[in-house]
Amino acid sequence: xxxxxxxxxxxxxxxxxxxxxxxxxxxxxxxxxxxxxxxxxxxxxxxxxxxxxxxxxxxxxxxxxxxxxxxxxxxxxxxxxxxxxxxxxxxxxxxxxxxxxxxxxxxxxxxxxxxxxxxxxxxxxxxxxxxxxxxxxxxxxxxxxxxxxxxxxxxxxxxxxxxxxxxxxxxxxxxxxxxxxxxxxxxxxxxxxxxxxxxxxxxxxxxxxxxxxxxxxxxxxxxxxxxxxxxxxxxxxxxxxxxxxxxxxxxxxxxxxxxxxxxxxxxxxxxxxxxxxxxxxxxxxxxxxxxxxxxxxxxxxxxxxxxxxxxxxxxxxxxxxxxxxxxxxxxxxxxxxxxxxxxxxxxxxxxxxxxxxxxxxx
Ligand code: SAH
Ligand code: SF4
Numbered sequence: 001x002x003x004x005x006x007x008x009x010x011x012x013x014x015x016x017x018x019x020x021x022x023x024x025x026x027x028x029x030x031x032x033x034x035x036x037x038x039x040x041x042x043x044x045x046x047x048x049x050x051x052x053x054x055x056x057x058x059x060x061x062x063x064x065x066x067x068x069x070x071x072x073x074x075x076x077x078x079x080x081x082x083x084x085x086x087x088x089x090x091x092x093x094x095x096x097x098x099x100x101x102x103x104x105x106x107x108x109x110x111x112x113x114x115x116x117x118x119x120x121x122x123x124x125x126x127x128x129x130x131x132x133x134x135x136x137x138x139x140x141x142x143x144x145x146x147x148x149x150x151x152x153x154x155x156x157x158x159x160x161x162x163x164x165x166x167x168x169x170x171x172x173x174x175x176x177x178x179x180x181x182x183x184x185x186x187x188x189x190x191x192x193x194x195x196x197x198x199x200x201x202x203x204x205x206x207x208x209x210x211x212x213x214x215x216x217x218x219x220x221x222x223x224x225x226x227x228x229x230x231x232x233x234x235x236x237x238x239x240x241x242x243x244x245x246x247x248x249x250x251x252x253x254x255x256x257x258x259x260x261x262x263x264x265x266x267x268x269x270x271x272x273x274x275x276x277x278x279x280x281x282x283x284x285x286x287x288x289x290x291x292x293x294x295x296x297x298x299x300x301x302x303x304x305x306x307x308x309x310x311x312x313x314x315x316x317x318x319x320x321x322x323x324x325x326x327x328x329x330x331x332x333x334x335x336x337x338x339x340x341x342x343x344x345x346x347x348x349x350x351x352x353x354x355x356x357x358x359x360x361x362x
Contacts, residue, residue, distance in 0.1 A: 001026075002018060002019065002022050002026040002029055002030060003029060005018050005019060006019065006029060006030055006033040006266055007033070011266075011267055013210075013213050013214070013217060016213035016216050016217065016263060016267065017209050017210065017213045019259065019262070019263040019266065020209050020212055020213060020256070020259050020260065020263055021209060022259060027255075027259065030259060030262050030263070030266075030293075031258070031262050031292070031293040033262070033266055034261070034262035034263075034265040034266055034293050034294035035292060035293060035294065037265055037266055037269050037294070038265055038294050038296060040269075041269045041270045041351065042270060042296055042351055044339070044340050044341055045296065045340065045341055045342065045343040045346075045348070046291055046295075046296055046297065046298055046335050046338075046340045046341070046342055046343065047097055047098065047272075047296065047297050047298075047342075047343045047346060047347070047348025048096040048097060048098070048297075048298055048299070048300055048331075048342065048343075048344075048348075049096065049097075049098040049099065049100045049131075049133055049274075049297060049298070049299045049300075050087070050088075050090070050091030050094070050096040050098070050099050050100065050299075050300055050302040051100045051102060051299040051300065051301050051302060051303070052079070052084060052087045052088075052099070052100065052101055052102070052302055052303050053102050053103065053301070053303045053307075053308075053311040054078070054079040054083075054084050054101060054102070054103050054303070055076075055077065055078040055079060055103040055104055055106075056074060056076055056077060056103070056104055056310055056311050057076050057077075057078055057103070057104050057106060058103075058104025058105050058106070059104070059105055059106055059107065059176070060104070060105050060137070060176055060177065061171075061172050061176070061177070062160075062170065062171055062177065063170050063171060063172065063238060063239045063240040064170055064201070064204070064232060064234075064235065064238055064240040064241070064314075065235065065238060065313050065314075066235035066237060066238060066312045066313050066314055066315075067104055067311065067312070067313060068238060071237045071238065073237050074237075074310065074312075075310050076310075077307050077310050079303075079304070079307060081114070081117070081118060081121075083304060084101065084118055084122075085118070085121055085122060085125060087099075087302050087303070087304065088122040088125065088126060088130060089125060089126065090302055091130060091302060092125075092126040092129060092130045095344040095345040096130075096300070096302075096344075097130070097131060097343060097344065097345050097346045097347050097348055098130065098131035098132065098133060098154075098347055098348065099122065099130050099131070099132050099133070100132075100133040100134070100135060100156075100299055101115070101118070101132070101133075101134050101135070101136070102134075102135040102136070102156075103136055104137075105136065105137030105138060106137075107137075107138070107139060107140075107143075112139070112143045112146060112147075115134070115136065115147055115150075116146050116147060116150045117150075119132060119134075119147060119150035119151045119152055120150050120151065122151070123150070123151040128151075129345075131153065131154070131347035131348075131349070132151055132152045132153060132154070133152070133153075133154035133155065133156060133195075133197070134147060134152045134154075134155055134156075135155065135156035135157065137157070138157070138181060138182060138185045139185070141188040141191075141192070144185075144188055144189055144192055144194070145192050148192050148193065148194060152194070153194060153195060154194060154195040154196075154197060154225075154226065154349075154350075155189045155194040155195075155196060155197065156197040156198070156199070156226070156228055157182070157185055157186055157189065157196075157197070157198060158198055158199040158200060158201075158228065158229070159182060159183070159186065159198050159199070159200060159215075159218065160182075160199075160200055160201060161200055161201070161204065161207065161211060161215065162200070162211075162214055162215045162217075162218035163211050163214060163215075164179040164180075166204065166206055166207060166211055167179045167182075169205075169206050170201075170204060170205075170240060186198060186222065190222075190223075195225040195226060195272075195349060195350050195353045196224055196225050196226070197224065197225065197226035197227060197228060197272075197274075198219060198222070198224050198226075198227060199227050199228040199229035199230075199274075199276075200212070200215045200229050201229070201230070201231070201232035202229060202230065202231050202232060202253060202256055202257045202260050203231050203232045203247065203248050203252070203253030203256055203257070204232045204240075205240065205243055205246040205247055206246070212256075212260060215260075216260070216263060216264055216267055219264065219268060220267055220268055223352075223356055224268070224271065225271055225272065225350040225352050225353040225356070226271055226272040226273070226274070226297070226350050226353075227264060227268075227271060227272070227273050227274065228273075228274035228276055228297075228299075229257070229260060229261070229264075229274075229276060230257055230276025230277070230278035230279050231250070231253040231254055231256075231257045231276075231278050231279065231281075231282060232253065232278075232314075233250070233253075233278055233281055233282070233314035233315055233316065234247065234314065234315065235312070235313065235314045235315055236315065250282050251282070253282070254279065254282040254283055254286065257276075257278075257279060257290075258279075258289060258290060258293050261273055261275075261290050261293055261294045261295055262293040262294050264294070265293070265294030265295075266294075268352065270350075270351040270352045270355065271350055271351075271352040272296060272297050272348070272349075272350040272351075272352075273290075273294055273295045273296060273297065274295060274297040274298070274299060275287035275288075275290035275291055275295040275297065275298050276290075277299065277301065277317070277318065278314060280318040281314065281315070281316040281317055281318050282316075284318070285334065285337075287334075288334050288335065288337060288338040289338075291335065291338040291340050292338050292339065292340075296340075296348075297348065298331065298335070300331055
């Protein structure tokens with residue numbers, strides 16, 4: 001029975017595999033326990049992070065991603081600084097509390113300077129009231145430090161898979177896609193003092209439940225503060241997207257993603273867990289379902305409408321035809337239906353981060 005496992009306070013790999021395999025009544029019990037722990041540890045609030053995907057220009061070639069460098073079917077775009085600052089002001093004015101900037105990966109002095117200036121301007125224009133998360137891939141420690149000094153305080157860098165074997169099956173094996181470098185980047189971010197976020201894709205070809213259980217152990221052992229993880233969704237213009245025969249059906253990937261979120265909540269009780277947009281690409285109320293089983297962060301897309309269509313990391317990306325204003329009303333209703341309330345105007349920092357800092361000072 002799963003009951004004896006979900007009520008434990010420390011977990012071994014076999015426990016995690018059992019939780020990830022739960023079906024029927026066991027799955028219901030798993031979801032209920034995750035919800036209970038979330039409410040007990042961090043409450044019923046969901047925090048918004050207004051997300052701007054400001055450029056799809058990328059120097060990398062991850063085998064799964066629709067905006068990889070070698071995909072010639074993508075029209076590349078790069079929002080102006082003014083448009084990004086406007087979006088940040090929109091997030092501030094809408095009381096979102098926090099703002100996320102994400103893009104393809106570029107490593108260059110010009111890019112570093114641009115982001116640094118944007119961060120400084122956004123902080124100033126929003127009276128230091130807007131929390132800022134960035135997700136701009138692998139960079140040098142010096143760059144991470146400069147962006148931290150300029151006002152970013154959270155960083156999202158998914159490890160994609162904590163198994164180096166699997167990592168190399170979904171990335172080209174070259175210097176630009178090196179597992180150890182990605183790990184070193186996560187360590188730099190943590191050392192600098194960012195609230196450090198990572199995550200994995202769920203339902204990848206070649207991936208086993210054992211791999212996913214190891215991913216959860218990796219997050220725990222790394223003492224990660226925040227996680228964003230969601231189902232892998234194939235993109236037809238990518239090398240990995242052409243190997244469909246090995247994939248589990250979308251609905252199973254979706255349910256497995258929910259069990260990953262619930263299991264992670266049970267194992268790491270006080271971290272921030274985002275309901276990934278990819279969930280919504282499979283089920284229209286996928287993110288709300290994630291909130292019901294342990295997630296507490298939602299990242300509404302506030303990229304100006306005309307550019308959304310070109311930031312397609314995967315198929316069926318939801319809401320690409322909406323404008324930011326449409327999303328607010330729609331989301332508010334949805335969150336209330338998910339038995340949660342919205343932490344308007346709050347940063348909604350990771351409680352785990354605060355506790356980790358206190359412990360490390362002692
Ligand atoms: N370039 C940065 C940020 C943008 S990509 C980076 O790679 O870190 C953001 C995330 O999108 C990636 O971490 C990956 O996990 C996810 N992603 C990319 N392609 C995907 C796909 N086909 N299905 C699901 N998620 C995908
Ligand atoms: Fe570029 Fe990120 Fe996509 Fe990899 S996952 S190709 S780094 S945007």
